[in-house]
Amino acid sequence: MATDDRVTAGESASTVAPADELAAAMDWLKAGHKVARATVVSTWGSSPRPVGSQLVVDENANMVGSVSGGCIEGAVVHEAKQVMENGAPKLLEFGVSDEQAWEVGLACGGTVQVYVEKME
Amino acid sequence: MKRATLERLQDARAHKRAVALVTDLENGSEALIDEGEAVAGALVLSAPALHGIEDAIRHDKSGRLPEPNGHLFVQVFNPPLRLVLVGAVHIAQALAPMAEIAGYDVTIIDPRRAFGSDQRFPNVTLLSDWPDDAMRALQLDHRTAVVTLTHDPKLDDPALQVALDSDAFYIGALGSTRTHAKRLERLAEAGIPDDKLSRIHGPLGLPLGGRSPAEIAIATLAQMTQVLHGAPPLEKRPPEQKAAAV
Numbered sequence: 001m002a003t004d005d006r007v008t009a010g011e012s013a014s015t016v017a018p019a020d021e022l023a024a025a026m027d028w029l030k031a032g033h034k035v036a037r038a039t040v041v042s043t044w045g046s047s048p049r050p051v052g053s054q055l056v057v058d059e060n061a062n063m064v065g066s067v068s069g070g071c072i073e074g075a076v077v078h079e080a081k082q083v084m085e086n087g088a089p090k091l092l093e094f095g096v097s098d099e100q101a102w103e104v105g106l107a108c109g110g111t112v113q114v115y116v117e118k119m120e
Numbered sequence: 121m122k123r124a125t126l127e128r129l130q131d132a133r134a135h136k137r138a139v140a141l142v143t144d145l146e147n148g149s150e151a152l153i154d155e156g157e158a159v160a161g162a163l164v165l166s167a168p169a170l171h172g173i174e175d176a177i178r179h180d181k182s183g184r185l186p187e188p189n190g191h192l193f194v195q196v197f198n199p200p201l202r203l204v205l206v207g208a209v210h211i212a213q214a215l216a217p218m219a220e221i222a223g224y225d226v227t228i229i230d231p232r233r234a235f236g237s238d239q240r241f242p243n244v245t246l247l248s249d250w251p252d253d254a255m256r257a258l259q260l261d262h263r264t265a266v267v268t269l270t271h272d273p274k275l276d277d278p279a280l281q282v283a284l285d286s287d288a289f290y291i292g293a294l295g296s297t298r299t300h301a302k303r304l305e306r307l308a309e310a311g312i313p314d315d316k317l318s319r320i321h322g323p324l325g326l327p328l329g330g331r332s333p334a335e336i337a338i339a340t341l342a343q344m345t346q347v348l349h350g351a352p353p354l355e356k357r358p359p360e361q362k363a364a365a366v
């Protein structure tokens with residue numbers, strides 16, 4: 001019966017299911033926070049998260065969701081802070097061969113484009 | 121994204137409507153498309169673009185539209201996949217929360233009241249109707265999986281018959297090879313042709329070797345995932361290749 005109790009515990013499913021990014025964004029906006037959204041819009045080669053994956057972040061760098069397996073989230077959050085300050089959207093590109101501004105890459109060898117916009 | 125668009129989008133999702141958010145990556149303007157019409161946002165879309173968006177929704181595939189509309193990014197928000205479980209049994213107690221984590225809306229059907237108590241199954245819809253009636257009312261579609269778990273032909277067989285008449289992407293039935301063979305015999309006698317019967321996955325789940333309710337739930341969810349994405353069946357590799365792959 002111990003197994004039964006564990007599986008039926010009231011909080012089992014609701015607390016472990018992934019949080020909804022857009023619901024988090026709405027809560028933050030209602031609470032008066034600045035919010036930006038980053039979305040994977042294109043991928044080439046192997047990429048950790050599919051097109052349409054998204055991450056929302058507030059001005060305190062609280063975040064919900066993901067755009068990679070953790071490789072580029074730091075850089076995306078950094079860019080998102082600028083976007084929520086000046087309101088201008090940005091299209092970022094990350095890849096293993098990327099020699100541009102970001103000194104981050106995807107260990108998997110793919111390339112992703114991430115669109116970052118302010119939510120307001 | 122504008123807050124008005126976000127509110128409209130969240131409302132559509134709450135009502136389980138299939139919608140798409142379209143963003144012009146060159147200027148940041150956007151439109152929320154519901155049933156072929158823009159219901160929020162200032163972005164104006166051409167007929168070919170709208171056509172491409174409908175395609176994206178139908179195939180549940182987010183991405184940029186084909187040229188000359190490659191600057192338009194379509195993010196599809198389809199209602200969650202559904203899992204209908206027949207039998208509020210021990211395996212259902214493991215499978216329901218696992219499927220919920222994987223993004224499924226779970227409904228459990230069991231007319232036997234003692235099994236289907238809310239206490240045993242938080243966060244799922246419990247129906248105590250007879251399975252075939254309940255399943256007809258649910259309008260199973262191509263984003264629905266059905267798994268029968270009761271072992272009781274009186275409950276499982278009518279449920280399977282309704283499932284086989286639907287577009288459900290996955291139909292699974294718990295039971296040993298022998299139980300399943302008998303089940304197929306009964307359904308064939310009821311007039312269901314072989315090509316339809318071959319849609320039933322039985323014995324249930326990928327052959328992972330587990331026996332506990334949680335392990336059977338994992339095997340089942342794994343098989344549902346495999347079928348959903350049209351992945352080829354797993355093949356046993358010779359030992360030396362297996363070692364190389366690891």
